[in-house]
Amino acid sequence: MRYLKTTTAVVAIAAAALVYAYNQPSMLGGLVAGPAGAATPAPAMPAMPVPVTPVIKRNIPLYLDYAARTESIRSITLQAKVSGYILDQAVADGSDVKAGDLLYRIDPRDFQATLDQVKAQAQRDAASLDYARMSLNRGNELTKTGYLSKDTFDQRTSAVQQGEATIAADAAAVHSAELNLGYTEIRAPFPGRIGRNQAPVGTLVGAGGTVLNTLVQLNPIYVTFNPSETDLVAIQKAKAAGRISADIFVPGEPGPHHKGELTFLDNAVDRTTGTITARATIANDDLALLPGQYVRVRLAVGQQADALLVPQTALGSSQLGKYVYVVGEGSRVDQRLVELGATDGDLISVVKGVGEHDSIISGNLQKIGPGMPVQPLPAKPAS
Numbered sequence: 001m002r003y004l005k006t007t008t009a010v011v012a013i014a015a016a017a018l019v020y021a022y023n024q025p026s027m028l029g030g031l032v033a034g035p036a037g038a039a040t041p042a043p044a045m046p047a048m049p050v051p052v053t054p055v056i057k058r059n060i061p062l063y064l065d066y067a068a069r070t071e072s073i074r075s076i077t078l079q080a081k082v083s084g085y086i087l088d089q090a091v092a093d094g095s096d097v098k099a100g101d102l103l104y105r106i107d108p109r110d111f112q113a114t115l116d117q118v119k120a121q122a123q124r125d126a127a128s129l130d131y132a133r134m135s136l137n138r139g140n141e142l143t144k145t146g147y148l149s150k151d152t153f154d155q156r157t158s159a160v161q162q163g164e165a166t167i168a169a170d171a172a173a174v175h176s177a178e179l180n181l182g183y184t185e186i187r188a189p190f191p192g193r194i195g196r197n198q199a200p201v202g203t204l205v206g207a208g209g210t211v212l213n214t215l216v217q218l219n220p221i222y223v224t225f226n227p228s229e230t231d232l233v234a235i236q237k238a239k240a241a242g243r244i245s246a247d248i249f250v251p252g253e254p255g256p257h258h259k260g261e262l263t264f265l266d267n268a269v270d271r272t273t274g275t276i277t278a279r280a281t282i283a284n285d286d287l288a289l290l291p292g293q294y295v296r297v298r299l300a301v302g303q304q305a306d307a308l309l310v311p312q313t314a315l316g317s318s319q320l321g322k323y324v325y326v327v328g329e330g331s332r333v334d335q336r337l338v339e340l341g342a343t344d345g346d347l348i349s350v351v352k353g354v355g356e357h358d359s360i361i362s363g364n365l366q367k368i369g370p371g372m373p374v375q376p377l378p379a380k381p382a383s
Helices: 002-022 025-031 109-145 150-182 229-241
Strands: 048-050 052-054 056-071 075-079 084-089 102-106 185-187 192-194 211-216 221-225 245-249 258-265 278-282 294-311 316-318 321-327 333-337 339-344 347-352 359-361 374-376
Touching (some): 056 278, 109 150, 221 294, 229 294, 245 278
Antiparallel strands (some): 056 294, 075 211, 192 211, 245 258, 258 278, 294 347, 321 333, 321 359
């Protein structure tokens, strides 16, 4: 009850104050604004200094970029072709080798003994053949005088022919023994890099059984990737016009350090993915690329004539898409939605949205908005 009385008193006092003020124009003028002409105008918004860049018009190369993996052109497992104990490993694990370099040696003593044996047999058979030939020569004279029967002469002729066949068989046996002895030395069939040893010295290996090591070719090297079928027309058109160069980008490196060309395009599109397998052959003189490595490949498939280029740093994003700020009429900001094309270094081509003579605002983008006044700074041509 006491609170109600207090509230009623406050309301009464406020009403009395308003009545008094209404009857006193000088006091009411201090509370109610006067005529519109007497109001203090709001200060004008200062123009924001902004750097501007002219639109650049020039021809630019057209690239297609893909994620890719490196593959060795040749990769083999090293296995023995003869049985025996590993005598020694001639090169260290991970070494770069040339074609013909010795990699492993198998104990050759058994194979050397076999070779010596077949050579001795060949010498004995050669001596037998010499005797058979001399006997046949003597039989020729005896047959003419009638001292040797025709059957005996035919036997001597047969003996010579059998001896000649035996000599041929001995030559084949010697060659086989020499091959087996040569197989005790395992050499690199092509230049490359050897892997981790899997057969230590003293291991008994069999023909085609135990894996000794692996050898991969590193230079040149394949880069395999999968273009989409939508890019296939551009690639085939560029391939028909000539060589398609390929630049390889390795994660962590600022630019492409390896170059090559597109050398393979598969003969069918994968129905499940809508892509086609393609392969570039890349020079790898420094042996920095290894099989299985993730890289990016860039194919040069042509040129775009008279492209309009703006700095990539001038681009903004909204729910409506990409846009740039342009200095419009009265030095006010004009927002232009743009359709983008290929990139060229720090620049990007604009297919739709800007004109050749527009001035692109390239700085202070967070401090401006559409319609705001700006003060363009001296233009800096983009590189």
